[in-house]
Amino acid sequence: MPSPQEIQRALDIHGQAYLFIDWLRNARCGDVLRLDQGHRKESDLNFFDSAASWLEYNEDRIPSSLVPSAEDRKIFVSMLVSFRMTSGDYDLAYRERKMSQYWKSLVERVPAGNFCECEFCDRFVWRLGNFARNPEGGSGRAALLLKQSALRALLKESQLPLVEGDLPEILKRRGMFDNELSIWTYAWELVRRCDYEQHWYTHRQVESGVLLLWRRIARNRQGKISPEFLLTVERILAARDHVVEALQRTVKRRMA
Ligand SMILES: [Zn+2]
């Protein structure tokens, strides 16, 4: 189970990555950043490596307050790579239809053939110009699978007499604690995402559930996503306690 320190660190670096993304959007990154292939290295084996070399290549153009420290860099890169992956979009046709004005003006300003098309640049810069989509059909199932994984991890550590086979019943009754479970699952996933390189391939099917979890958590009484909404470690740990209590109730019900 992630420790409070791990959760805090994940929240902090995630927040920092999103400040950086906000800055990129406002800075019209085509004018500020180097978007050519110059960052590519022999050692760029996948898009995590590419993201790291891209960050290094552009570092002197980024305000120093937004540059991650050496020890946070790996997690920061994980958050950059996961940006918009967690709202899932691999559909090229969709991508062409929705190509934003931002993207068009960006491409126009970068001389033809001078735009890096490595997997990282291609996806990341494109995502910058697009706003999060509404979660679609598969996201509900993806969110449920994430909750199931988070619950499974919690079960293993809870020392309660519950096993894997009890998960369906627990999930069926989750109406009572679904919001708490969503909060805990979101945080658990965020900590896991700090090591995204280990997970992205097997978990990309469920990543689209993250956006749905976030929307459920951050919704205010009017059903709108509140921009001021902030998830704290205290709130996350309280949510975990509620979920554990729900598990304890399951055990009691059985013994009754
Ligand atoms: Zn590139």
Ligand SMILES: [Zn+2]
């Ligand atoms: Zn995994």
